[in-house]
Amino acid sequence: MRERVTQALPSVLSVLLALAVCWALIALTMDAGTASDAYLQMLWGGIGNWPSYLEGAAATVLTRPLGEAGMKAALLTLTGLSVAIAFKVGLFNIGAQGQMLLGALAAAVVGAQVSLPGVLHVPAALLAAALAGAAWAGIAALLKLYRGVHEVISTIMLNWVAVSLVDAWLVVGPLRGVAEGGQSITGTAEIQPTAALPRLLGDLSRLNLGFLLALLLAVAVWAWLERTRSGFETRAVGLGAEAARAAGVPVARRIGVAMALAGAMAGLAGAVLVLGTEGRYPGTLGAPYGFDGIAIALIGNNHPLGATVAALFFGILRAGGTRMQLLGVHKSFPELIQGLALLFVAGRMVWLAVLRRRQSSTEAPRA
Amino acid sequence: MLEILHALLFSTLDAAPALVFAALGAVLSERAGVVAVGVEGMMRVGAFCAAVAALAMPTALAVCVGMLAGAALAAVHGFLTIRWRSDQVVSGIALNLVALAGGTFLLESLYGPNGTPPITQLSRWELPGLSSVPVLGALSGHSAPTYLALLLPFVFQALLARTPLGLRLRAVGDKPQAVATLGLSVAGLRWGAVLGGGLLAGLGGAVLSTAVLDRFEQHTPAGLGFMALAAMVFGRWTPVGAFLAAAFFAFGNALRIGLVSSAPGLLELVPQGMLLALPYMLTLALLTLQGQRSNAPAALGAPYEQESR
Numbered sequence: 159m160r161e162r163v164t165q166a167l168p169s170v171l172s173v174l175l176a177l178a179v180c181w182a183l184i185a186l187t188m189d190a191g192t193a194s195d196a197y198l199q200m201l202w203g204g205i206g207n208w209p210s211y212l213e214g215a216a217a218t219v220l221t222r223p224l225g226e227a228g229m230k231a232a233l234l235t236l237t238g239l240s241v242a243i244a245f246k247v248g249l250f251n252i253g254a255q256g257q258m259l260l261g262a263l264a265a266a267v268v269g270a271q272v273s274l275p276g277v278l279h280v281p282a283a284l285l286a287a288a289l290a291g292a293a294w295a296g297i298a299a300l301l302k303l304y305r306g307v308h309e310v311i312s313t314i315m316l317n318w319v320a321v322s323l324v325d326a327w328l329v330v331g332p333l334r335g336v337a338e339g340g341q342s343i344t345g346t347a348e349i350q351p352t353a354a355l356p357r358l359l360g361d362l363s364r365l366n367l368g369f370l371l372a373l374l375l376a377v378a379v380w381a382w383l384e385r386t387r388s389g390f391e392t393r394a395v396g397l398g399a400e401a402a403r404a405a406g407v408p409v410a411r412r413i414g415v416a417m418a419l420a421g422a423m424a425g426l427a428g429a430v431l432v433l434g435t436e437g438r439y440p441g442t443l444g445a446p447y448g449f450d451g452i453a454i455a456l457i458g459n460n461h462p463l464g465a466t467v468a469a470l471f472f473g474i475l476r477a478g479g480t481r482m483q484l485l486g487v488h489k490s491f492p493e494l495i496q497g498l499a500l501l502f503v504a505g506r507m508v509w510l511a512v513l514r515r516r517q518s519s520t521e522a523p524r525a
Numbered sequence: 526m527l528e529i530l531h532a533l534l535f536s537t538l539d540a541a542p543a544l545v546f547a548a549l550g551a552v553l554s555e556r557a558g559v560v561a562v563g564v565e566g567m568m569r570v571g572a573f574c575a576a577v578a579a580l581a582m583p584t585a586l587a588v589c590v591g592m593l594a595g596a597a598l599a600a601v602h603g604f605l606t607i608r609w610r611s612d613q614v615v616s617g618i619a620l621n622l623v624a625l626a627g628g629t630f631l632l633e634s635l636y637g638p639n640g641t642p643p644i645t646q647l648s649r650w651e652l653p654g655l656s657s658v659p660v661l662g663a664l665s666g667h668s669a670p671t672y673l674a675l676l677l678p679f680v681f682q683a684l685l686a687r688t689p690l691g692l693r694l695r696a697v698g699d700k701p702q703a704v705a706t707l708g709l710s711v712a713g714l715r716w717g718a719v720l721g722g723g724l725l726a727g728l729g730g731a732v733l734s735t736a737v738l739d740r741f742e743q744h745t746p747a748g749l750g751f752m753a754l755a756a757m758v759f760g761r762w763t764p765v766g767a768f769l770a771a772a773f774f775a776f777g778n779a780l781r782i783g784l785v786s787s788a789p790g791l792l793e794l795v796p797q798g799m800l801l802a803l804p805y806m807l808t809l810a811l812l813t814l815q816g817q818r819s820n821a822p823a824a825l826g827a828p829y830e831q832e833s834r
Contacts, residue, residue, distance in 0.1 A: 183630075187635075250614055252618075301809070301813060305812070305813050305816040306816055307809075307813060307816070308758070308821075310562070311754065311755060311758050311812065312812065314751045314754065314755070315755060315805045315806075315808050315809045316805075318748065318751075318802070318805040319802045319805045319809070322798045322799075322801035322802035322805065323798050323799065323802050324798075326796075326797050326801050326802075327796040327797065327798025327801075327802075328798070330798075331796050331798070449622070452618055453619075453622060456615055456618075456619075488629065488630050488634060490626045490629040490630050490633075491626075491630060493622070493625070493629075494626035494627050494630050496622065496626070497619060497622030497623040497625070497626045497627070498623055500615070500619040500622055501601075501605075501616070501619035501620065501622075501623055503615070503619070504605050504611045504615045504616040504619045505611060506611070507605075507609040507611055508605075508609050511609075
């Protein structure tokens, strides 16, 4: 337990420091009062406006913000898992964005073009998205295994290919939706009602089944990595491919499976976005949740549950961040906090050194 | 026909320098063994600071400010990875995220969403006697960075291949232990390469906002830093190779824009998205063919630890 705390401490401190730095930045560009107000707005916008609820406002002042936060947290959890799984096998998946795009497109197509009874339609669309994401990530895995192409470069390239092909061609071309009046709209056709992810709180918020799905998958991934033989082998490959090979681990297969799973997670993030919130593949899938996944995974120490906690926290900040705009603070602020937190996490060695120094100065030196 | 070639060459020469400088910066850093994923962020910071500085001072001086800004971000990378042996890819990605979100935040707080106010572009040089020559005339009428970008890769190539300093830089990326055995400072050499890489990436960004455009925009450099990484890998970590790859990418882009504007009918046959995806797919294909024979520095990404610690 003690070890767990020491492991998580740099991440927690990093996030706190990022919050402090950003507060100072608003205070400098505006003033200290506005900075504090903005943080308060962000908090109420993320976890619900408790003060006004206690003063008798309707329950929606709680459910709306919490629902938005949960929605964003679901997407961040899934892309964070994607990056974390790849990390466990020793690969850096920069391509979650492209995998998510492909997943979103697959979900939108199955959701709109295929007719299935309600119980089957959602699973079918989710499965299609997972497969599309897995296939896209699989290209990088194959290039790595058979041609030695570094996955950082190949996934960066695959991101650009995905954006170009999907956003600049398929969605505005062959797959472009047609509205009721006959004129074409931006993005693909609306998904059928049977393919929509059910909302958890009815009309009270946009929170949908995707949130539970993300949490379940996080636990499943954790259980797979920590409690199964193939998960153990996957981690062994990540710690040292040569040693794992010598111990009889099928290294290539572990890499292939882990990368496909990573792609599936990112693909599912796309599906949750399309089936849960957007209702179709919109003109551009601008939201860079795939890139956010890198930060989430690393802040969460590449641990499935750590990534989930990071995703929940940043989901709250993201949902609340839109509220800050009321005070004139730009909406990219939560992203800045996220980026700075990652930067400070990258400096975890500095943290650990500082902590160790404090520890050794408080403990009596051993002879 | 000659006119089309002239126009293509001209726009390539205008657009390529940003990519060339960033790719050279990446080569410099990675040859010394430090991963350069943060090039995109360094370009963005360089572009932003150069544009802001150009509002207050001569543009040529502002370009230097942009270079220093790139180097400042590189210094953070150096501090985390050389001094503290942090993961180089993580640090680079973090810098990219900070530059992206921070740049957007500062831009909007200071100037609003449409970018900085317009600035005076870098002046263009007319080469006397050359402007009237067909095709070759395209060499005339560019700003100073273009000519520097044509020269610098070869200087770097010679520097890396033929000087003691170049040998040491390459050695520190391949076998830092050997360099340390000779009593040379691994950290010192790496710091030099990382800061130099930052200056170059900053220059690449500054070129974007002061020569290609006349302001800093929300999306600058829009992934060009990652293209620079691809050019570096594609050029097998050599300055001239990276230069040729970057020039090839820039030419491909000019060709795409040129084709679409001169023959709109083409878009009926080949969708725009496919044309956009083409350079990336080509890069992937070439990397696939090139395979494992790529000569990445042996100690790339590995933090150096002295045995005696």
